[in-house]
Amino acid sequence: xxxRMAGRARSKRTCATLSARKTMQSRTSFLFLIVALGCxxxxxxxxxxxxxxxxxISKALICQxxxxxxxxxTCNHEQCFSRDQMKAMAAKEIAxxxxxxxxxxxxxxxxGVKVLAAPPARGFNIMVWTLPALAVVTGLVLVxxxxxxxxxxxxxxxxxxxxxxxxxxxxxVDEEMERLGLDR
Amino acid sequence: MxxxxxxGLIAALAFAVxxxxxxxxxxxxxxxxxxxxxxxxxxxxxxxxxLAVLALEYLILSDDxxxxxxxxxxxxxxxxxxxxxxxxxxxxxxxLFWTWLLALYGxxxxxxxxxxxxxxxxxxxxxxxxxxxxxxWLVLRVANPFTELALEGPNGALAAFxxxxxxxxxxxxxxxxxxxxxxxxxxxxxxxxxPFAFAMAALLTKQLGDNWIRTTRRWTMVPWMFLGAGIVLxxxxxxxxxxxxxxxxxxxxxxxxxxxWLAGTAFLxxxxxQEKRGMLKVWNIVLVISLxxxxxxxxxxxxxxxxxxxxxxxxxxxxxxxxxFLGIILTFSLTLLFLRLEYLKxxxxxxxxxxxxxxFLFNNWVLLAAVFAVLWGTIFPIVSKAVENSTVTxxxxxxxxxxxxxxxxxxxxxxxxxxxxxxxxxxxxxxxSFTAPLILAGTTGLILLxxxxxxxxxxxxxxxxxxxxxxxxxxFYKGARTRQRAFGENFLQAMYNLTLRNTRRYxxxxxxxxxxxxxxxxxxxxxxxxxxxxxxxxxxxRVKDYVLRCxxxxxxxxxxxxxxxxxxxxxxxxxxLGTLEPERRLFKASQEMLSHVALHSTLAEDLYVVLAxxxxxxxxxxxxxxxxxxxxxxxxxxxxxFLGTLLALVPSRVERELAHLRQQQEEAAEVIDxxxxxxx
Numbered sequence: 001x002x003x004r005m006a007g008r009a010r011s012k013r014t015c016a017t018l019s020a021r022k023t024m025q026s027r028t029s030f031l032f033l034i035v036a037l038g039c040x041x042x043x044x045x046x047x048x049x050x051x052x053x054x055x056x057i058s059k060a061l062i063c064q065x066x067x068x069x070x071x072x073x074t075c076n077h078e079q080c081f082s083r084d085q086m087k088a089m090a091a092k093e094i095a096x097x098x099x100x101x102x103x104x105x106x107x108x109x110x111x112g113v114k115v116l117a118a119p120p121a122r123g124f125n126i127m128v129w130t131l132p133a134l135a136v137v138t139g140l141v142l143v144x145x146x147x148x149x150x151x152x153x154x155x156x157x158x159x160x161x162x163x164x165x166x167x168x169x170x171x172x173v174d175e176e177m178e179r180l181g182l183d184r
Numbered sequence: 185m186x187x188x189x190x191x192g193l194i195a196a197l198a199f200a201v202x203x204x205x206x207x208x209x210x211x212x213x214x215x216x217x218x219x220x221x222x223x224x225x226x227x228x229x230x231x232x233x234x235l236a237v238l239a240l241e242y243l244i245l246s247d248d249x250x251x252x253x254x255x256x257x258x259x260x261x262x263x264x265x266x267x268x269x270x271x272x273x274x275x276x277x278x279x280l281f282w283t284w285l286l287a288l289y290g291x292x293x294x295x296x297x298x299x300x301x302x303x304x305x306x307x308x309x310x311x312x313x314x315x316x317x318x319x320x321w322l323v324l325r326v327a328n329p330f331t332e333l334a335l336e337g338p339n340g341a342l343a344a345f346x347x348x349x350x351x352x353x354x355x356x357x358x359x360x361x362x363x364x365x366x367x368x369x370x371x372x373x374x375x376x377x378x379p380f381a382f383a384m385a386a387l388l389t390k391q392l393g394d395n396w397i398r399t400t401r402r403w404t405m406v407p408w409m410f411l412g413a414g415i416v417l418x419x420x421x422x423x424x425x426x427x428x429x430x431x432x433x434x435x436x437x438x439x440x441x442x443x444x445w446l447a448g449t450a451f452l453x454x455x456x457x458q459e460k461r462g463m464l465k466v467w468n469i470v471l472v473i474s475l476x477x478x479x480x481x482x483x484x485x486x487x488x489x490x491x492x493x494x495x496x497x498x499x500x501x502x503x504x505x506x507x508x509f510l511g512i513i514l515t516f517s518l519t520l521l522f523l524r525l526e527y528l529k530x531x532x533x534x535x536x537x538x539x540x541x542x543x544f545l546f547n548n549w550v551l552l553a554a555v556f557a558v559l560w561g562t563i564f565p566i567v568s569k570a571v572e573n574s575t576v577t578x579x580x581x582x583x584x585x586x587x588x589x590x591x592x593x594x595x596x597x598x599x600x601x602x603x604x605x606x607x608x609x610x611x612x613x614x615x616x617s618f619t620a621p622l623i624l625a626g627t628t629g630l631i632l633l634x635x636x637x638x639x640x641x642x643x644x645x646x647x648x649x650x651x652x653x654x655x656x657x658x659x660f661y662k663g664a665r666t667r668q669r670a671f672g673e674n675f676l677q678a679m680y681n682l683t684l685r686n687t688r689r690y691x692x693x694x695x696x697x698x699x700x701x702x703x704x705x706x707x708x709x710x711x712x713x714x715x716x717x718x719x720x721x722x723x724x725x726r727v728k729d730y731v732l733r734c735x736x737x738x739x740x741x742x743x744x745x746x747x748x749x750x751x752x753x754x755x756x757x758x759x760x761l762g763t764l765e766p767e768r769r770l771f772k773a774s775q776e777m778l779s780h781v782a783l784h785s786t787l788a789e790d791l792y793v794v795l796a797x798x799x800x801x802x803x804x805x806x807x808x809x810x811x812x813x814x815x816x817x818x819x820x821x822x823x824x825x826f827l828g829t830l831l832a833l834v835p836s837r838v839e840r841e842l843a844h845l846r847q848q849q850e851e852a853a854e855v856i857d858x859x860x861x862x863x864x
């Protein structure tokens with residue numbers, strides 16, 4: 001009998017371990033999903049396959065006039081040599097049949113990486129894209145931990161109405177508080 | 185008058201030092217007399233700084249170009265209404281203005297707490313005056329606006345010099361909203377010192393109950409309201425003056441103002457959890473510290489010149505002083521927080537994940553994620569330069585990538601939060617509360633699809649705006665209906681009484697409506713149309729359903745500037761809308777050129793016309809036209825946000841009754857302790 005009980009207990013433990021593992025696996029998968037979605041969301045969109053236009057290039061480059069710090073498309077300086085030059089270069093390269101990625105590369109070669117309105121996700125610059133996403137995920141994990149910890153705190157002492165509350169009663173209280181203008 | 189101003193500053197510094205020390209001693213030895221003298225020193229500090237401000241205004245208005253600041257930032261031809269804001273248009277003057285606002289807040293705090301929070305007040309005064317010491321010292325020693333001009337003679341001796349005229353006010357500041365935008369922003373930045381002072385005083389005295397948090401919430405709402413108004417007015421200024429057709433460019437200085445506003449929004453929500461449930465105590469202190477830190481950090485970014493910005497017109501080498509001050513704030517506050525952790529334990533447990541508390545927690549998570557993304561994007565060029573010695577730009581593509589989804593989650597929470605009850609929300613209650621807003625949102629979404637709106641973000645934004653509007657509308661309707669049934673009031677009367685009965689709650693809902701309107705305005709940017717053409721008299725330009733005909737090109741001048749003006753008759757759908765007259769102005773004193781945008785604004789869209797310059801080859805005028813849908817809702821949303829906060833600040837009937845009871849209790853306790861009421 002003891003053997004059977006021990007066997008049952010073992011199988012219970014195994015079930016519990018399996019279920020814990022499954023929970024763990026599903027949590028890990030969920031976390032991976034969040035991170036993957038996050039990475040997909042934050043990775044700078046590749047415009048390599050899109051048909052480039054002067055407008056799309058102007059939005060992705062910073063005017064190098066040194067005064068406005070605006071994307072080329074929004075620089076409104078009178079006779080801005082830089083804006084006009086950059087737009088002309090973009091038009092010329094589009095006419096030559098180059099892709100957006102190649103055109104951007106040519107701009108980086110000419111002006112340096114500072115010409116890009118947002119740094120490419122390469123080398124150290126990858127930090128600018130990944131850290132906020134990481135912060136979002138870490139924040140979410142912290143919120144979940146906090147919620148769980150709060151849930152584990154001992155409950156308040158039951159009042160005289162404990163066990164006698166139901167949804168209808170709570171709604172009546174809600175309505176009464178609403179009538180008095182108090183927060184529910 | 186220069187000497188008078190300098191003496192005022194010296195006296196102010198002396199009073200600030202005395203107030204800071206006496207406040208700390210008054211708190212330490214629990215001495216009523218010392219505390220009262222510290223409070224009087226805070227008032228005297230205010231008087232002295234006010235005299236210094238009046239002295240500088242007098243110098244500006246009387247065109248005293250012997251004063252270096254006046255000569256650098258004003259000129260004779262400047263109209264009177266632009267002379268007053270010269271006070272805050274340069275580094276020295278704006279720091280004096282900062283200090284003056286700090287003094288006004290200090291005086292306000294002392295006056296409003298003359299009978300309440302008596303145990304906290306010594307340390308509150310000490311911290312306020314400690315900040316006063318830093319700023320008045322900075323104004324006196326590093327950026328003194330009362331410096332006199334002098335010329336070096338042949339023998340090396342300095343001789344007094346008066347400039348014949350000044351350099352004039354920065355042309356981009358000569359705009360009506362610029363007259364009130366900086367004061368609003370500064371009122372926001374400076375005011376964050378008050379919640380910080382109360383939080384630190386609560387930590388120092390270990391009085392971490394309800395009192396400090398109730399006082400702090402109100403004192404946070406005031407600067408939060410001004411900061412919000414300042415941000416919207418700054419957007420309006422950028423829109424109407426910079427001439428690029430937009431109002432927000434994710435510029436570092438714009439971001440610097442957004443950071444404390446976002447942190448403040450998080451605090452104003454999480455503070456409710458502490459008030460109602462005694463939870464999140466540590467977190468709220470951290471938020472108050474970050475509010476003050478981010479406000480000073482914003483000032484540091486604006487003035488140090490470490491980031492390039494179109495708005496940073498008051499740069500100098502004061503950065504290191506701010507860096508040291510920031511270090512002191514962080515070290516002091518975090519050490520104190522660490523030492524008091526045991527007093528900040530949560531009093532309650534979370535009954536359910538589906539509750540108002542959880543909603544606020546998620547709201548804080550999203551808002552703090554936004555703070556981090558904006559902060560990181562803003563300082564990354566500095567980090568990259570320091571680590572890799574490489575100059576990079578972090579512009580709109582980065583911020584839009586993060587902030588649009590974050591904004592949408594926040595918008596959802598704006599609508600969902602009020603529908604959740606404290607402690608626990610049943611499934612039945614969720615179904616009942618969410619049904620009507622979701623039906624409204626779904627219907628709006630379908631209409632948008634039928635109308636051809638297929639882009640995800642604009643569609644989602646309008647969908648969520650409808651959801652939030654539905655949820656807020658439902659809350660007002662339900663409350664009013666309940667009152668109607670209970671008291672037989674008519675609907676409008678019930679709405680009015682309901683709002684006055686709980687101004688905090690319904691003021692909050694009005695703020696949420698303001699947020700919805702802001703998002704409606706933001707979504708218009710997705711449908712912007714732009715055209716650029718060279719024109720001369722008689723030329724036509726068609727943009728969407730507008731036709732613009734150039735009727736004249738003229739030039740002229742007044743005492744302040746020379747201008748070139750294009751007159752464009754505008755017709756839409758066969759109806760004449762009038763004439764728009766964009767200008768290009770050359771300011772005589774500074775020899776700087778600036779566009780003066782011409783606008784035809786309606787609730788549906790703005791026709792925004794810029795005279796961008798003259799084509800060198802054809803000598804024609806370059807006209808740039810933007811059709812910006814829904815922009816007016818951004819300004820309306822900003823105004824509603826402001827009014828909603830004002831409403832939430834009005835003490836409700838319930839609050840007034842409770843405050844009266846509390847004061848009676850405090851006075852009774854003091855009488856029992858053998859003290860006369862009002863003393864600590």
